[in-house]
Amino acid sequence: MEEAEVLFSIGGLEVTGHVTTMWAIMVVLVLIFFLATRKMEKVPGRFQCAAEYTVEGLLNYFSGIMGREQARRYFILLCTLFLFILFSNWSGILPLAGQFEGFKAPTSTLSVPVALALIAFFSTQYAGIREHGVVRYLKKFCSPIILMLPLNIIEELVRPLSLSLRLFGNIFGEEMVVVVLFSLVPYFVPSLMQMLGLLFGFIQAVVFTTLTAIYISSATAEAH
Amino acid sequence: MSINLSTVIWSFLNFFLILFVLYKFGLNPVLNFLDNRSEGIAKDISDAEDSRNEATALLQEYQEKIAGAREEAQDIIAKANKMAEDERAALLAQTRDETAVMLEKARQEIRLERDLALKDLRQEVSTLAIMGAEKILRRNINAEDNMKMIDDFLSEAGEIH
Numbered sequence: 001m002e003e004a005e006v007l008f009s010i011g012g013l014e015v016t017g018h019v020t021t022m023w024a025i026m027v028v029l030v031l032i033f034f035l036a037t038r039k040m041e042k043v044p045g046r047f048q049c050a051a052e053y054t055v056e057g058l059l060n061y062f063s064g065i066m067g068r069e070q071a072r073r074y075f076i077l078l079c080t081l082f083l084f085i086l087f088s089n090w091s092g093i094l095p096l097a098g099q100f101e102g103f104k105a106p107t108s109t110l111s112v113p114v115a116l117a118l119i120a121f122f123s124t125q126y127a128g129i130r131e132h133g134v135v136r137y138l139k140k141f142c143s144p145i146i147l148m149l150p151l152n153i154i155e156e157l158v159r160p161l162s163l164s165l166r167l168f169g170n171i172f173g174e175e176m177v178v179v180v181l182f183s184l185v186p187y188f189v190p191s192l193m194q195m196l197g198l199l200f201g202f203i204q205a206v207v208f209t210t211l212t213a214i215y216i217s218s219a220t221a222e223a224h
Numbered sequence: 225m226s227i228n229l230s231t232v233i234w235s236f237l238n239f240f241l242i243l244f245v246l247y248k249f250g251l252n253p254v255l256n257f258l259d260n261r262s263e264g265i266a267k268d269i270s271d272a273e274d275s276r277n278e279a280t281a282l283l284q285e286y287q288e289k290i291a292g293a294r295e296e297a298q299d300i301i302a303k304a305n306k307m308a309e310d311e312r313a314a315l316l317a318q319t320r321d322e323t324a325v326m327l328e329k330a331r332q333e334i335r336l337e338r339d340l341a342l343k344d345l346r347q348e349v350s351t352l353a354i355m356g357a358e359k360i361l362r363r364n365i366n367a368e369d370n371m372k373m374i375d376d377f378l379s380e381a382g383e384i385h
Contacts, residue, residue, distance in 0.1 A: 006230075009230070013230045013233055013234060014228065014230035014231070015230070015234070016228065016230070016231055018231055019230075019231060019234040019235075019238070022234065022235065022238045023238065026238060026241065026242045026245075029242060029246070029250075030242070030245055030246075030249070030250070033246060033249065033250030033251070033254075034249065034250075036250075036254070037249065037250060037253045037254055037257075040253065040254075040257045042261060042264070051254055052254060052257075052258060055251060055254045055255060055258065056258060059255070072255075075251070075255065076243065076246065076247045076251050076252065077243065079246070079251055080239070080242060080243045080246050080247075080251070081239075083246075084239060084242060106235070109228070109231060110226075110227055111227050111228045111229075111231035111232045111235065112231060112232075112235045114227055114232055114235075115231075115232045115233075115235030115236050115239065116235065116239065118232075118236075119236070119239060
C-alpha cells in the first residue's frame with residue numbers, strides 16, 4: 001500500500017487525506033444531529049423521527065448484548081463508534097472518493113482502525129476497572145487458575161489487533177476489488193460491488209461496535 | 225502497510241471531539257428527550273388511570289347520593305301523604321262532631337217549636353171549644369138541663385167532700 005500523501009501539518013502532526021475526510025464526516029454527523037435535535041417536539045417530525053429511531057434502535061440492540069443499564073452507560077461511546085465507522089466506511093463509496101488526495105475513506109488506512117480499536121481497548125479496561133476496582137479487575141486475569149494469566153493477557157491484547165485488522169481489511173479489500181473490477185469492466189460491475197460495499201460498510205460498523213459492546217460487557221461481568 | 229502515527233493521533237483527537245460534541249448536543253439530548261417522553265407517557269397513563277378511578281368513585285358516590293335522595297323524597301312524599309290523610313281524617317271527625325251537635329240543636333229547636341205549637345194549638349182548641357160550647361149552651365140549655373148540671377156538680381162536689 002502506498003503511503004498517503006501528507007497535505008499539510010498542524011503543530012507537527014501530519015494531515016493526510018484520511019484526516020481531512022474524517023473532519024468532513026464529523027461536520028456531517030454534527031450537522032445531522034444538529035438538524036435532528038434542533039427543535040425536539042413531543043410529536044416528532046420526519047427528521048427527528050429518524051434520529052429517534054436510530055438512537056432507540058441502537059440502544060435496544062446494545063441492551064440485548066449487555067443489558068439495559070450497561071448499554072445506557074456506554075451508549076454514547078458505542079453509538080459514536082458505530083456512526084463514525086459507518087460514515088467512514090460509506091465515505092469510500094461516494095463518487096471521487098480516493099480519486100484525489102483530500103478525500104479518502106478513513107477506515108481504508110490501518111491507522112484509523114488502530115486508533116479506534118485502541119479506544120475500544122482502553123474503554124474496555126476502564127469499564128472493567130470502574131466496575132470491579134483495579135485489584136479485582138486484575139484478579140480476573142488469573143482466573144480460573146494463575147496459569148491462565150499469560151493466555152488471558154494475550155486474549156485481551158489480541159482483541160484490538162483483530163478489531164483493527166478486520167475493519168481495515170474489509171474496507172481496504174472492498175475498495176481494492178472495486179478498483180480492480182473497474183480496470184477490468186468499467187461499466188455496471190463496479191457499481192454492483194459498490195452496492196455490496198454499502199452492506200459491507202454497515203456490517204463492519206456493526207461488527208466493530210458489537211464486539212466492543214461484548215468486550216465491555218464481559219469486562220464488567222461478575223467473575224465466575 | 226504501515227501506521228502513520230500522526231493519523232492515529234488525529235483519529236484519537238477527532239474521535240474524542242465528535243464523542244464530546246455528540247454527547248453534549250446530539251445523543252444525550254435525544255436520549256434524555258426519549259426518557260422524558262417515556263416518563264411523560266407513563267405519567268400521562270397513570271394520571272389517566274387515576275382520573276378514571278376518581279371519576280368512577282365520584283360516579284358511584286353520586287349514584288349513591290341520588291339513590292339516597294330518591295329514598296328521602298319517597299319518605300317525604302309518604303310522610304306528606306300520611307299527614308294529609310291524618311288531617312283529612314281529623315277534619316272529617318270534627319265535621320262529623322259539629323254536624324252532630326248542629327243536628328242535635330236543630331232537633332231540640334224543632335222539639336221546642338213543636339211543643340210551643342202544640343201548646344198554642346191546645347189553647348186555640350180549648351178556646352174554640354169553649355166558644356162552641358158557649359154558642360151551643362146559649363141556644364140549647366134550658367132550665368131542666370141547668371138543674372141537672374147543678375145537681376151533677378153538687379153531687380160530685382159532695383162525693384169529694
